[in-house]
Amino acid sequence: MAWLKEQIELVKIAADAALAQAHTQEKLEQVRVAFLGRQGTIADLMVHLKSVSVEEKKECGPLLNELKNELTAAYSTQQVALEKAVERAALEQQKLFDVTAYVHEPVSGSRHIYTQLIEQLEDIFISMGYDIAAGPEVETEYHNFTALNVPTDHPARDMQDTFWMHVPQMLLRTQTSSVQVRSMEKQGAPLAIFAPGRVYRNEQVDASHDFMFMQAEGLVIDKHISLSHLLATARSFLQAIFEKKDLNIRVRPGYFPFVEPGLEIDASCPFCSSGCSICKKTGWIELMGSGLVHPHVLRTCGIDPNVYSGFAFGFGIERMAMIKYGITDIRQFHAGKIDFLKQF
Ligand code: PHE
Numbered sequence: 001m002a003w004l005k006e007q008i009e010l011v012k013i014a015a016d017a018a019l020a021q022a023h024t025q026e027k028l029e030q031v032r033v034a035f036l037g038r039q040g041t042i043a044d045l046m047v048h049l050k051s052v053s054v055e056e057k058k059e060c061g062p063l064l065n066e067l068k069n070e071l072t073a074a075y076s077t078q079q080v081a082l083e084k085a086v087e088r089a090a091l092e093q094q095k096l097f098d099v100t101a102y103v104h105e106p107v108s109g110s111r112h113i114y115t116q117l118i119e120q121l122e123d124i125f126i127s128m129g130y131d132i133a134a135g136p137e138v139e140t141e142y143h144n145f146t147a148l149n150v151p152t153d154h155p156a157r158d159m160q161d162t163f164w165m166h167v168p169q170m171l172l173r174t175q176t177s178s179v180q181v182r183s184m185e186k187q188g189a190p191l192a193i194f195a196p197g198r199v200y201r202n203e204q205v206d207a208s209h210d211f212m213f214m215q216a217e218g219l220v221i222d223k224h225i226s227l228s229h230l231l232a233t234a235r236s237f238l239q240a241i242f243e244k245k246d247l248n249i250r251v252r253p254g255y256f257p258f259v260e261p262g263l264e265i266d267a268s269c270p271f272c273s274s275g276c277s278i279c280k281k282t283g284w285i286e287l288m289g290s291g292l293v294h295p296h297v298l299r300t301c302g303i304d305p306n307v308y309s310g311f312a313f314g315f316g317i318e319r320m321a322m323i324k325y326g327i328t329d330i331r332q333f334h335a336g337k338i339d340f341l342k343q344f
Pocket of ligand 1: 174175176177217256259289290291312313314315
């Protein structure tokens, strides 16, 4: 048999076998390119046809055309079949889609209530011209007590049960008042700082006492600072934080060794006018300790009490949050319970 005729038959067998194997659209396309493409096998044979004798042309020309037509038709049929199969598979997939299936809400985190309240407080104090200050939680006895007019063996140390470190004269700070000392040492006078931060006390834990809590400290030192500056500041920031323009304050004498005079500041109850459970029917809520910085403390921190005076105040952030949001147990702040935290 002449070479060309034999090739035509062999190509037919090979193309049929390749089509039978082409189960995907990509494979089918590869078969088309190999046999029917511009540089494919059929095109090669067409080129060859031009160089053979007239008789061979007469015999092989129609055979080659027939092969080309057959292959083109088989390719189209297979292409349609594969497209249908793809459509069918997509429909099957849709049937599996369950419109009644329950989708879990994505769990999103939020800032802790501490952080939110501290940011609000910082905004208020920054708007009044204060700097935000911070100090270490592992503190020296000197910054936490001695410089604040509480010498060793002074009974006032018993007011704040202390976690002592194994290193001598080091402790977990019991009050953010230590930041007063550090700020005065570093900046001198005049200054205005607001210092929120964690403090620790070796206390029996109950609904209103925790061994670790957040305090915030305010300190202003300048010439001619008096109690009226303290009272005006306290009233404005309490009005802002409780969002109550007519909130009032009252003062009672209080003892803190580093202030003289020392004052307890109470706020008129933001929730009632005649007594409720939050103010324990008194109309007033105890909120913070404060006073004019003791001249001895100023002197210890390198500030001349004959030139400068200052006021300081301190309060518990949890206590403020508990009053603002009606939280009844301080332990909830650290309990790590998502249900509690996500309310805020
Ligand atoms: N540090 C005091 C306390 O923890 C509060 C306070 C701060 C009092 C500043 C007066 C001035 O009780």
